Amino acid sequence: MSLLKVSNLGKSFGGVRAVDGITFDINPGELLALIGPNGAGKSTTFNMVNGQLRADTGSIKLDGHELVGQPPRKIWALGVGRTFQIAETFASFTVAENVQMALLSADSKLLSTWRRAADYKRDEALALLDKVGMVAQADRPCSDLAYGDVKRVELAIAVANRPKLLLMDEPTAGMAPKERNDLMALTKQLVIKENMAVLFTEHSMDVVFAYADRMIVLARGRLIAEGGPEDIRNHPKVQEVYFGT
Numbered sequence: 001m002s003l004l005k006v007s008n009l010g011k012s013f014g015g016v017r018a019v020d021g022i023t024f025d026i027n028p029g030e031l032l033a034l035i036g037p038n039g040a041g042k043s044t045t046f047n048m049v050n051g052q053l054r055a056d057t058g059s060i061k062l063d064g065h066e067l068v069g070q071p072p073r074k075i076w077a078l079g080v081g082r083t084f085q086i087a088e089t090f091a092s093f094t095v096a097e098n099v100q101m102a103l104l105s106a107d108s109k110l111l112s113t114w115r116r117a118a119d120y121k122r123d124e125a126l127a128l129l130d131k132v133g134m135v136a137q138a139d140r141p142c143s144d145l146a147y148g149d150v151k152r153v154e155l156a157i158a159v160a161n162r163p164k165l166l167l168m169d170e171p172t173a174g175m176a177p178k179e180r181n182d183l184m185a186l187t188k189q190l191v192i193k194e195n196m197a198v199l200f201t202e203h204s205m206d207v208v209f210a211y212a213d214r215m216i217v218l219a220r221g222r223l224i225a226e227g228g229p230e231d232i233r234n235h236p237k238v239q240e241v242y243f244g245t
């Protein structure tokens with residue numbers, strides 16, 4: 001049985017039909033690529049699945065639970081994870097909390113309390129870092145890390161809640177080819193080990209063809225093709241709208 005069932009999903013912004021009634025499934029353990037030219041509706045689709053945007057039409061079911069109309073927190077609790085950039089992690093704290101953190105770091109007494117609290121689930125955190133090959137760098141500031149290593153930490157953060165489905169919108173943006181391949185190989189390994197599914201977008205066709213189990217292709221909000229790498233590579237509509245551009 002499929003893990004996620006998306007049916008007739010649609011979303012407009014003003015007069016723009018960003019996503020125009022798309023239907024697809026994701027199976028457990030599957031690495032599914034969502035591809036298509038810029039403006040095709042990939043990010044809008046992601047944001048409807050994670051609840052940041054509300055669909056105008058259609059349904060998104062995870063293990064039979066309707067996600068449309070649920071708040072992002074609830075969707076996350078039901079098992080839909082997403083990667084955040086490290087910089088965005090602090091963006092999820094409130095305005096007041098951000099200022100409170102600044103005050104905390106300036107107060108040596110509170111800071112020692114925080115350091116004690118910092119032992120919270122440290123072993124679990126180290127086990128997660130081990131899964132992404134980052135345990136040796138556990139105590140370095142994130143700002144010291146190479147870009148590809150930051151991405152590994154972001155992956156550990158995203159899988160901490162053991163999502164059933166992980167959403168990755170352009171996970172390899174800005175990475176060199178070798179780093180891209182390393183990150184996708186690691187993602188594939190995690191998908192298998194943790195028995196989770198991944199929906200991702202990716203610009204590099206080499207990466208998509210090397211790592212995706214299956215792919216769906218959007219163009220102007222419509223799903224124009226789906227299938228395995230060979231079906232997509234030779235699909236006339238894909239050649240026309242995607243590789244032709």
Ligand code: ADP
Pocket residue numbers: 013016017018036037038039040041042043044045
């Ligand atoms: P992709 O991620 O495939 O590049 P998007 O989902 O970001 O595509 O965008 C699909 C279409 O919807 C584009 O025409 C884009 O300009 C439009 N769009 C996306 N988000 C918004 C928004 N918040 N407000 C208005 N238009 C939007």
Ligand code: MG
Pocket residue numbers: 042043044
């Ligand atoms: Mg996008």
